[in-house]
Amino acid sequence: MTQTTQQMIATAFKQLMVEQPFNKTSVTTIMNKTGIRRQTFYDYFPDKYALLDWIYDQEIGVYIDEHLSYIHWTQVLAQLFNYFDANRAFYQNALSIEGQNAFERHFIHHVHQLINRIIQDLASAHHITLSTDYQAFLLSFLSNALVAYTAEWLRSRHPQSVSKVITALKMTLTDTINGLLLRTGHLYEQR
Numbered sequence: 001m002t003q004t005t006q007q008m009i010a011t012a013f014k015q016l017m018v019e020q021p022f023n024k025t026s027v028t029t030i031m032n033k034t035g036i037r038r039q040t041f042y043d044y045f046p047d048k049y050a051l052l053d054w055i056y057d058q059e060i061g062v063y064i065d066e067h068l069s070y071i072h073w074t075q076v077l078a079q080l081f082n083y084f085d086a087n088r089a090f091y092q093n094a095l096s097i098e099g100q101n102a103f104e105r106h107f108i109h110h111v112h113q114l115i116n117r118i119i120q121d122l123a124s125a126h127h128i129t130l131s132t133d134y135q136a137f138l139l140s141f142l143s144n145a146l147v148a149y150t151a152e153w154l155r156s157r158h159p160q161s162v163s164k165v166i167t168a169l170k171m172t173l174t175d176t177i178n179g180l181l182l183r184t185g186h187l188y189e190q191r
Helices: 005-019 027-034 038-044 049-067 075-085 088-094 103-125 132-155 162-184 186-190
Strands: none
Touching: 005 027, 005 038, 005 049, 005 103, 005 162, 027 038, 027 049, 027 075, 038 162, 049 103, 075 088, 075 103, 075 132, 075 162, 103 132, 103 162
């Protein structure tokens, strides 16, 4: 597969972000690494912040948005954490960026879709209807918890293995739904 110019620029940027902080990475440095003239960058991105957003959308979006329609959410979580593990050095640098381009602010959009699918799948599997308010609460709470945990895990010098993280996340999400089932009496009806 041949890389597009955008992918070449993104690859060079990610390599540089492993070596130096975001604020030390310039468009000139990125384009020198690609071997492509500097002006070409602006044919695709207005600035390095837009490039960062594009990477988030292209790479994280692939693991969440596009796969949710045909693979189980547990596999999406596993693939997502394997991706983050393989790109840990880049994301450790990306986590230092604050403001509108902060990783957490961008990641939450994709996580909302993932958590919404998890809630829908588990509620459907157990034949329960959640109120709109409670579903919105669960979506917000679980999404923010997953984003915060992911950021902490990426920052860790000695992170848990991906398999342990996925096992813990599956248990936590399942326990949350089982708690709901127990509270509403649906857990006893299934036995």
